[in-house]
Amino acid sequence: MNWWLAAGSLAAVLALAGVARMLGLGGSQKLADGDDAIRMAEALVSGFEGRVGVVAADGGRAAVVGGPGDLVVIEPLGARHRATRFKSARIVMAHPEADGTKLALELQPGTVLRITVADAEAARAFAETLT
Known part of the structure; x- marks a missing residue:
């Protein structure tokens, strides 16, 4: 086994990993606020127009309401996000x-979906729009 070849290969792999980290590749991106959630829901669901969005306190999951009963849930799916639209959603609590x-x-x-929202005002506006 050529140790110089093994060391060079390891250095190349670490360099590529560093470049990927600098570019922000891999892993799921966290949503910052309700506006980010609205933009993502409108991009992922054809014909959806979001009014109020909320993001979970951990930044992973989000929900966007388009009108009474019209809801899009955004969840991480690997390095991307998945959006699912529900037409008869309601607030339970x-x-x-x-x-x-x-x-x-x-x-x-x-x-039932449970989500903890750090912004109380956004949660109130979300609940009022959904009902």
């Missing part, structure tokens, strides 16, 4: 707590 407002949304019969 909105409860303020110390770490943020906890929302429970019934997406369809038997399917």
Whole structure:
């Protein structure tokens, strides 16, 4: 085994990993705020116009409402995001707590999504628009 060849290969792999990290490639990007969520929902779902968006406190999951009952849920899917539209969603619970407002949304019969939103005002506007 040629040790110089092995060391050179390792150096090349580490250099490529450093370039990928500098460019922000790989991993899922976190959503910053409701406006980011609205832009992403409109880009991923054809014909959807978002009004109010909320992002989970951890930045991974988001929900965007387009009108009464019209909801798009955005979830990380590897390095990308997946958007799913629900036409008859409703608020089951909105409860303020110390770490943020906890929302429970019934997406369809038997399917409930729970999300904690750090911005209480955005959560209130979201709930009012969805109902």
